[in-house]
Amino acid sequence: DGGITQSPKYLFRKEGQNVTLSCEQNLNHDAMYWYRQDPGQGLRLIYYSQIVHDFQKGDIAEGYSVSREKKESFPLTVTSAQKNPTAFYLCASSREGQGSVSYSNQPQHFGDGTRLSIL
Amino acid sequence: GQQLNQSPQSMFIQEGEDVSMNCTSSSIFNTWLWYKQDPGEGPVLLIALYKAGELTSNGRLTAQFGITRKDSFLNISASIPSDVGIYFCAGRTRSGGSNYKLTFGKGTLLTVNP
Numbered sequence: 732d733g734g735i736t737q738s739p740k741y742l743f744r745k746e747g748q749n750v751t752l753s754c755e756q757n758l759n760h761d762a763m764y765w766y767r768q769d770p771g772q773g774l775r776l777i778y779y780s781q782i783v784h785d786f787q788k789g790d791i792a793e794g795y796s797v798s799r800e801k802k803e804s805f806p807l808t809v810t811s812a813q814k815n816p817t818a819f820y821l822c823a824s825s826r827e828g829q830g831s832v833s834y835s836n837q838p839q840h841f842g843d844g845t846r847l848s849i850l
Numbered sequence: 851g852q853q854l855n856q857s858p859q860s861m862f863i864q865e866g867e868d869v870s871m872n873c874t875s876s877s878i879f880n881t882w883l884w885y886k887q888d889p890g891e892g893p894v895l896l897i898a899l900y901k902a903g904e905l906t907s908n909g910r911l912t913a914q915f916g917i918t919r920k921d922s923f924l925n926i927s928a929s930i931p932s933d934v935g936i937y938f939c940a941g942r943t944r945s946g947g948s949n950y951k952l953t954f955g956k957g958t959l960l961t962v963n964p
Contacts, residue, residue: 735892773854773938773954774893789951821892838883839952841892 734758737822737842743850744809744816752807752845754822761826763805764839767791768819777820780805809847820845853877856939856955863929864963871937871958872923879941882915882922883952887936896937897924929962936960 735756744750754763762781766774776789780799794813799805805824809816823839856873863869873882881900885893897908899915899922906913912925922941926933936959940952 737892771859771956773856773956774940774952775954776951779951823892838881838895838898840895841885843892844890846890 735822735824735840735842737820737845739845740843742845742847744847745850747811749808749810750847752809752820752822752847754805754807754842755803756805756822756824756842757803758824758826758840759802760824760840761802762824762839763799764823764825765789765795765797765805765807766821766823768821768844774821777807816847817849818847820847854939854941854953854955856958858958859956860959860961862961862963865929865931867929869926869929869933869960870923871939871960872921873939873941873955874921875941875953876920877941877943877953878919879943879953880919881942882913883940883942884911884913884922884924885938885940887938887957889935893938926960929960931962931964934960934962 738753764779765777768774775791777795778797780786783802786797786799796808821844822842825839826837854873854875883898884896887893897906897913902919903917904915910927936957938957939955942952
């Protein structure tokens with residue numbers, strides 16, 4: 732089945748440690764996104780990538796880093812610089828990219844999330 | 851940045867009742883999306899709206915894209931226990947560097963009593 736897979740489901744980070752969250756999609760989508768969700772809050776955009784080898788900062792990028800080496804994969808690293816990393820992290824993808832005007836209105840589809848906690 | 855005001859924050863209703871929630875913004879959006887999130891899972895798309903004034907149904911769900919393009923509502927008719935969850939609205943603009951970003955409301959937590 733096509734979909735978005737996030738792993739692990741639960742992750743624990745020690746102080747001063749970097750951790751990487753995985754996001755893989757087999758939907759052949761061009762664009763991928765990372766969001767952070769805190770209790771009682773909407774989703775806040777961390778980073779997004781419209782096409783392979785390119786990504787842009789979202790609204791809360793500080794303390795995070797990403798890479799987009801393959802179309803299917805968009806891993807997120809939570810660095811030690813992120814002082815409040817405890818949250819639910821959601822990855823999404825959509826069928827669009829630069830120049831794909833006909834796909835510019837395709838909605839985003841989400842994975843099932845990774846819950847990150849501090850030890 | 852752009853903000854969406856989603857209301858109500860939470861609702862407690864009896865099974866069989868109808869539900870209405872809405873999102874408003876001072877900004878214009880070209881697309882409105884409604885998602886539902888179950889605990890510990892990712893949001894699932896319910897309805898997508900692409901034209902001002904558009905009214906779209908998906909089973910017991912009905913959503914409308916406001917004529918001013920600054921608001922949208924979602925109605926659920928004859929609620930059932932599995933409707934429980936958090937409902938999010940999301941608005942999207944088509945211009946400039948924000949072409950592929952969504953702005954999310956803070957969600958409406960729906961509880962349905964059997």
